[in-house]
Amino acid sequence: MGYLEKKDAIILLEDGTIFHGKAVGKGGTSTGEICFNTGTTGYQEIFTDPSYFGQIMVTTNAHIGNYGVTSVDEESDSVKIAGLICKNFSEVFSREAAQGDLLSYLEKKDLVILSDVDTRALVSYIRDNGAQNAIISTEIDDLDGLKRQLATVPSMKGLELSSQVSCKEPYFYGDENSNIRISALDLGIKKNILRNLASRGAYIKVFPFDSTYEQMKSFNPDGYFLSNGPGDPEPLTQAVLTAKDILNAEDPLFGICLGHQVIALANGISTFKMHNGHRGINHPVMNVETGKGEITSQNHGFAISREDTENNSDISITHYHLNDNTVAGIKHNSKPCFSVQYHPEAGPGPNDATYLFDQFINLINSTKEVTI
Known part of the structure; x- marks a missing residue:
């Protein structure tokens, strides 16, 4: 591989703040909500996670691309982020299982990639001032044009994006001879969730x-x-109506992240946009029922109201985030339903939360036994 050619590039935030960097590859212009992920590994999983659709991702780890890419690490059929900002973009990779380099992988989507950015300063700014829309571009001589373009980008608040990442037609996953059948609503589902259920x-x-x-x-x-x-x-x-119908039928129901929020809405619990969200692989959660802490992988910019949850006699809080006390898990007190605000399938080193899939299967089996 040769030396990466880099063009001067700019990061313009919605509030007018500017950061500078270098574009890796072809450059260009991209818009979206800017957010950051604190994970030290798992960049390919992040870039292909449908939950990040429409977002410009800032990675806090100093080196991105150093272990290449492999199809095993894909969480969907394509890159979903709107742009990438990092400190050091590695053209050289070292990993026996790697099938290629990250740059070639990302260029298939014409992704705008910025490196040589002071990501510590940028992440600190986002943390203090909140996630907001941004534009990244190599068109550094047209600041007024970039500002006009950024002004047209819709806020993430009120934005429906599941329709852009969901499947268009139903499909099957797993062994058709299995004795447990699950209907899954694809709001932007990750492949590893299906693997864990199968x-x-x-x-x-x-x-x-x-x-x-x-x-x-x-x-x-x-x-x-x-x-x-x-x-x-x-x-x-429609997803909220579907969740209500499932609850009324008292069928076993499990939700993760956006699915968790939909279940909350179906129970009359409101949601809100967080200041900067939770995105990383080391978020501490307390399991109220066991009294044990769990290290979890999280990726969400919205959460459910703790006040509404505590005032709802039908719902109990099963998990909460130890950093900010936000609700991280709920269960219905009289119906076979539970949900969490984090990713038990991610396995970011510890597998603290994978028991939730076992819990769902056990809930299904116990319901089947009662029905028989």
Whole structure:
């Protein structure tokens, strides 16, 4: 590989703040909500996670690209982030399992990549001033034009994005001879969620984001799953209706992240946009029921109201975030339903949260036994 050619580039935030860097590859211009992830590894999983759709990702780890890419680490069928900002972009990679370099991988999507950025200063600024829209560009001589373009970018608050990452038609995953059948609502589902369910003996039919309960019920499932995904949960009116119907039918229901927020909305619990969100692989969560702490992988810019949750007699808080006390998990007190605001499938080193998939399978099995 040769030396990477880099062009001068600019990061313009919605509040007018400017940071500078160098564009790796072809350059260009991209817009989106700027946010940061504190993970020291897992960059390919981050870049392909549908939950990051429409966001410009700032990585806090100093080196990105140093272990290349492999198809095993993909969480969807394509790169989902709107742009990448990092400190050092590595053209050279060292990993026996790698199938290629990160630059070639990202260039297939014409992704705008900025390096040589003071990411410590940028992340500190976002942390203090909140996640906001931004534009990154190599068109550094047209600041007024960039400002006008940035002004047209919609706020993440109120933005429905699941329709842009969800499947268009239902599909199946797992062994069709499995004795557990699950209908999953694809709000932006990660592949590893499907792997975790299938590895526990489930056969899954994945449905588009706007599917009704009747459509999902046609698979004759033993349980229902609501996936993670991008954007604001409030515009997902059909998903909320579907969750309400599942709850009314008292069928087993499990939700992760955006799915967790949809379940909250279905129970009359409001959601809100966080100051800068939780995005990383070492977020501490307290399990109220066991009294044990868990190290979790998180990726969300919205959360559910703790006040509404505590005032809802039908719902109990099962987990909370130890850094800011936000709700990280709930369960219904009389129906077979629970959800969490983090990613138990991510396994960011410790596998503290993978038990939740076992909990869902056990809930399905116990419900089946009662029905028989």
